Amino acid sequence: MLKVENLNVYYGSIHALKGVSLEVNEGEIVTLIGANGAGKSTLLKTLSGLLKPKDGSITYLNAPIAGKPAQSIVKAGVSHVPEGRRVFAEMSVEENIELGAFLRKDKDGIKSDHQKVYDIFPRLYERRKQSAGTLSGGEQQMLAMGRAIMAKPKLLLLDEPSMGLAPLMVKTIFEVVRDINKEGTTILLVEQNANMALSVAERAYVIETGKVILSGTVEELQKSEEIKKAYLGGH
Template sequence: MLSIQDLNVYYGSIHALKGVSLEVNEGEIVTLIGANGAGKSTLLKTLSGLLKPKEGTIHYQDSVISGKPAQSIVKLGVSQVPEGRRVFADMTVEENIELGAYLRKDKEEIGKDFKKVYSIFPRLYERRKQTAGTLSGGEQQMLAMGRAIMARPKLLLLDEPSMGLAPLMVKTIFETVKDISKAGTTILLVEQNAHIALSIADRGYVIETGRVILSGTAAELQASEEVKNAYLGGH
């Protein structure tokens, strides 16, 4: 579904991604793990069209999307839940969710997807008239995910969904990620919490200072001494 070949991305003179290659097959949950500043979020921003690569290609289904504008990438079925959630604080929960369907014209189907989002996240339904800024961090994460679902993505890019959340809420969010995957959405997950990411992923890639240094099935990465020592607290 997604194939990235030899991607090089710069922030000014800083070489943020150095020849990154990876692939995601339809129906998989693939996770990218690595320390802060390794290049994980840069990769997602490049996939979303928010950053332009200097070299390399990104194939999504039958299209080359590297360098395309963000809105045309969303139209193709790629949605991102950004790091830090980025909800519109002064708008209601309902208005935030509705924005996810901004490019869609199929009113009846949009109505169905609203019901779907509220069935996945009943708490959002309870808070639908509240402004998003009054929600807890976990509720804002639910809202950011609900908003992304409204675009009917075939590929969902999740950037650090557990960041800043209480352990119980992290569990809830990751159970939901599994449910979204089971319902037919392919997921590329960027996550600092390697433990929980590998517990739900099919495969993973380890990124260090802009390079992929390891890849394998989730089980292989969980068993790797290198991954254990660097990302799983040595156990």
């Protein structure tokens, strides 16, 4: 479904992604783990059209999308839940959710998906008239995910969904990640909480200083002493 080959991305003179290659197959949850500043968020921003690569290719559903405008990538079925939620603080919860369907024209589908978001996140329904800026971190994460679901993505890019959340909320968010995937959405997940990420994914890539240094099935990575030491709190 998604194929990234030899991707190089720069921030000015800083070489942020160095020849990154990876694949995500339809129906999978694939996770990208790595320390802060390793290039994980840069990769997602490049996939969703917020950054342009210097070279390399990104193929989504057999079509090249590298460097295309972000809105055309959303239209093709890729939604990005950015790090730090990025909800529209002054707007109500309901308005934020509706914005997710901005490019859609199917009124009935939008209505039923709106209801689906409330079914997945009942707390958002309770707070639907509140301005998004008054929500807790966990509720804002729910809202950012709900807004992305409204775009009806085939591929969902999730950037650090557990960041700054209480353990119970992290558990809830990851249960939702599983449910969204079961309903047919493919997910590329960037996550610092490696244990949690590996608990939901089928395959993983480890990225360090802009390079993929290791990839494999979750079972393979969980057995790796190097990964245990670096990311899983093992000795």
